[in-house]
Amino acid sequence: xxxxxxxxxxxxxxxxxxxxxxxxxxxxxxxxxxxxxxxxxxxxxxxxxxxxxxxxxxxxxxxxxxxxxxxxxxxxxxxxxxxxxxxxxxxxxxxxxxxxxxxxxxxxxxxxxxxxxxxxxxxxxxxxxxxxxxxxxxxxxxxxxxxxxxxxxxxxxxxxxxxxxxxxxxxxxxxxxxxxxxxxxxxxxxxxxxxxxxxxxxxxxxxxxxxxxxxxxxxxxxxxxxxxxxxxxxxxxxxxxxxxxxxxxxxxxxxxxxxxxxxxxxxxxxxxxxxxxxxxxxxxxxxxxxxxxxxxxxxxxxxxxxxxxxxxxxxxxxxxxxxxxxxxxxxxxxxxxxxxxxxxxxxxxxxxxxxxxxxxxxxxxxxxxxxxxxxxxxxxxxxxxxxxxxxxxxxxxxxxxxxxxxxxxxxxxxxxxxxxxxxxxxxxxxxxxxxxxxxxxxxxxxxxxxxxxxxxxxxxxxxxxxxxxxxxxxxxxxxxxxxxxxxxxxxxxxxxxxxxxxxxxxxxxxxxxxxxxxxxxxxxxxxxxxxxxxxxxxxxxxxxxxxxxxxxxxxxxxxxxxxxxxxxxxxxxxxxxxxxxxxxxxxxxxxxxxxxxxxxxxxxxxxxxxxxxxxxxxxxxxxxxxxxxxxxxxxxxxxxxxxxxxxxxxxxxxxxxxxxxxxxxxxxxxxxxxxxxxxxxxxxxxxxxxxxxxxxxxxxxxxxxxxxxxxxxxxxxxx
Ligand code: ARG
Ligand code: ASP
Numbered sequence: 187x188x189x190x191x192x193x194x195x196x197x198x199x200x201x202x203x204x205x206x207x208x209x210x211x212x213x214x215x216x217x218x219x220x221x222x223x224x225x226x227x228x229x230x231x232x233x234x235x236x237x238x239x240x241x242x243x244x245x246x247x248x249x250x251x252x253x254x255x256x257x258x259x260x261x262x263x264x265x266x267x268x269x270x271x272x273x274x275x276x277x278x279x280x281x282x283x284x285x286x287x288x289x290x291x292x293x294x295x296x297x298x299x300x301x302x303x304x305x306x307x308x309x310x311x312x313x314x315x316x317x318x319x320x321x322x323x324x325x326x327x328x329x330x331x332x333x334x335x336x337x338x339x340x341x342x343x344x345x346x347x348x349x350x351x352x353x354x355x356x357x358x359x360x361x362x363x364x365x366x367x368x369x370x371x372x373x374x375x376x377x378x379x380x381x382x383x384x385x386x387x388x389x390x391x392x393x394x395x396x397x398x399x400x401x402x403x404x405x406x407x408x409x410x411x412x413x414x415x416x417x418x419x420x421x422x423x424x425x426x427x428x429x430x431x432x433x434x435x436x437x438x439x440x441x442x443x444x445x446x447x448x449x450x451x452x453x454x455x456x457x458x459x460x461x462x463x464x465x466x467x468x469x470x471x472x473x474x475x476x477x478x479x480x481x482x483x484x485x486x487x488x489x490x491x492x493x494x495x496x497x498x499x500x501x502x503x504x505x506x507x508x509x510x511x512x513x514x515x516x517x518x519x520x521x522x523x524x525x526x527x528x529x530x531x532x533x534x535x536x537x538x539x540x541x542x543x544x545x546x547x548x549x550x551x552x553x554x555x556x557x558x559x560x561x562x563x564x565x566x567x568x569x570x571x572x573x574x575x576x577x578x579x580x581x582x583x584x585x586x587x588x589x590x591x592x593x594x595x596x597x598x599x600x601x602x603x604x605x606x607x608x609x610x611x612x613x614x615x616x617x618x619x620x621x622x623x624x625x626x627x628x629x630x631x632x633x634x635x636x637x638x639x640x641x642x643x644x645x646x647x648x649x650x651x652x653x654x655x656x657x658x659x660x661x662x663x664x665x666x667x668x669x670x671x672x673x674x675x676x677x678x679x680x681x682x683x684x685x686x687x688x689x690x691x692x693x694x695x696x697x698x699x700x701x702x703x704x705x706x707x708x709x710x711x712x713x714x715x716x717x718x719x720x721x722x723x724x725x726x727x728x729x730x731x732x733x734x735x736x737x738x739x740x741x742x743x744x745x746x747x748x749x750x751x752x753x754x755x756x757x758x759x760x761x762x763x764x765x766x767x768x769x770x771x772x773x774x775x776x777x778x779x780x781x782x783x784x785x786x787x788x789x790x791x792x793x794x795x796x797x798x799x800x801x802x803x804x805x806x807x808x809x810x811x812x813x814x815x816x817x818x819x820x821x822x823x824x825x826x827x828x829x830x831x832x833x834x835x836x837x838x839x840x841x842x843x844x845x846x847x848x849x850x851x852x853x854x855x856x857x858x859x860x861x862x863x864x865x866x867x868x869x870x871x872x873x874x875x876x877x878x879x880x881x882x883x884x885x886x887x888x889x890x891x892x893x894x895x896x897x898x899x900x901x902x903x904x905x
């Protein structure tokens with residue numbers, strides 16, 4: 187029986203070779219874990235062509251862009267390609283009603299026109315080192331969580347302090363496999379990154395929120411930046427004397443493209459996944475947490491949309507905020523549906539049965555892990571009511587209303603003053619003002635007062651009464667009109683609802699500022715709203731959530747041990763990863779097959795003149811009518827726009843290069859297909875697809891649409 191079992195396993199394993207089942211792999215471990223499979227799938231590179239610490243490799247062309255997206259170097263003069271939606275904040279910050287680069291696009295026709303972006307940086311990875319032993323030194327299995335964390339923190343500090351760093355190099359240590367392994371990343375960051383080009387939103391954001399997370403797609407979601415360095419090619423803050431950066435490697439661009447079945451890999455910085463949760467936690471996400479967050483955002487998006495459609499200046503002001511709130515609103519809706527349709531909970535339950543069967547069959551494992559899943563399920567059950575309130579609370583105070591968020595910071599400032607004194611207060615105040623100045627630029631009190639009025643009512647309706655201040659509910663009122671009147675008045679009388687008056691308050695001597703804030707209506711409102719949450723929800727939420735994370739660590743270790751024949755990739759954690767797959771269509775539903783590529787023809791099919799989302803620039807229509815495609819058409823004579831593949835990606839992978847079997851750039855990752863947005867929790871190779879802009883569309887827009895031929899000349903184009 188045993189032999190038969192292992193034979194079946196072997197057969198299964200060999201069937202899987204040549205077909206990826208997802209995974210975001212560490213580039214330094216490819217040789218060990220993935221190279222064979224990658225070759226079987228058609229890759230012609232070696233693992234060291236991808237990651238090598240001694241000579242230039244693909245990793246030297248991939249950057250963490252601003253800490254939230256990915257970018258890649260595509261010329262010997264430091265040209266960086268990323269998504270339009272990744273450069274969006276920068277494009278917005280250079281835009282005004284008169285000079286609207288969001289609307290019209292922006293192209294620097296020579297280097298002197300490239301625009302600096304204070305605060306933006308790109309980060310390269312020099313090397314990745316396993317430091318698990320050092321990080322876990324002196325840690326034992328029977329330790330209390332707090333003690334364990336304290337020792338690990340000390341160990342990491344020691345690793346960081348004793349690391350041998352090259353000039354300008356930095357090091358960060360991150361936990362993997364839920365804290366069972368640790369890797370150190372040696373990095374180098376460049377702070378002078380300038381905007382070089384961006385298409386108009388009618389290309390870069392074509393289809394906007396209607397098409398977001400959807401295949402078939404027709405979006406030219408790219409923008410171009412350039413890294414600058416000092417004359418020795420070292421990192422330097424912006425200066426007129428800086429020169430274009432010379433990279434160790436830049437990606438050649440293959441304009442032959444890729445066809446169905448071809449190997450592709452995506453190299454970037456995926457943010458966060460949760461692939462190893464128990465069924466009970468997945469259920470909670472789909473049934474409780476996602477719906478709460480979606481309900482709040484439904485309301486706030488409707489209000490913002492109304493004002494943005496009516497007023498051009500507000501449209502610019504709110505563009506970035508709206509896009510980011512809408513993005514995850516839609517993602518969560520897709521995730522809930524996808525978890526349901528892919529029967530994620532059922533599959534996890536089957537997996538857990540197998541886990542328990544193996545554990546129970548082995549006394550040693552049984553002693554260690556026999557109760558683990560029961561305990562974990564119990565914790566998630568205890569967490570549930572608090573997780574729900576926490577979701578409503580964080581959407582209300584942390585995400586959709588700037589004023590409650592500012593009030594939260596004012597509260598922290600006051601606490602800091604009272605506990606740590608004036609020096610700590612002043613330090614935090616300085617950083618806060620800096621940060622908030624940018625936030626207020628994208629804020630309008632009329633829009634927000636209405637968002638506030640609507641959200642607060644929903645909050646009062648959804649959150650159980652014992653977590654609410656009854657008095658406050660009476661004051662706000664239970665009708666739209668009363669709540670609206672209350673909100674208008676609150677936004678009028680509070681001193682923090684515009685940046686100048688906030689600054690006037692904070693410029694006062696500390697004790698006077700604290701006193702003034704203590705009387706401010708918005709701050710008072712926040713405190714009343716928050717008190718029952720702080721007292722009855724947060725402590726319980728933290729307690730169960732921390733305990734669950736700690737048990738997740740043990741469950742992860744248990745899975746690695748119990749399924750030792752399986753390959754596990756570590757959940758995404760904003761570190762550099764490689765994922766690979768094939769250009770591949772899929773069946774979104776019975777008898778409906780989605781092909782791999784979209785073309786300019788499809789842009790014209792979706793065209794709605796003058797529309798908010800589906801307008802097409804005149805110049806693009808002209809190029810289409812004249813079939814003026816240069817070298818950028820496919821063998822069928824059409825210009826490819828987007829394509830899909832079975833690469834396992836997530837948020838943060840936006841702007842990642844899609845690379846062919848030989849190491850050339852063929853596309854730019856920017857999204858995932860609707861049916862598979864649950865891939866962060868339950869990757870399903872049958873329907874999970876990442877969406878990329880075809881490199882030929884990017885070059886076509888740069889060259890033919892924008893006339894920025896000088897940029898094409900910098901690049902290395904191959905066929
Ligand atoms: N869904 C993609 C990602 O998660 C693209 C988002 C930008 N586009 C938008 N319409 N909001 O980032
Ligand atoms: N659009 C995402 C990003 O910005 C990518 C994804 O979630 O698939 O990183």
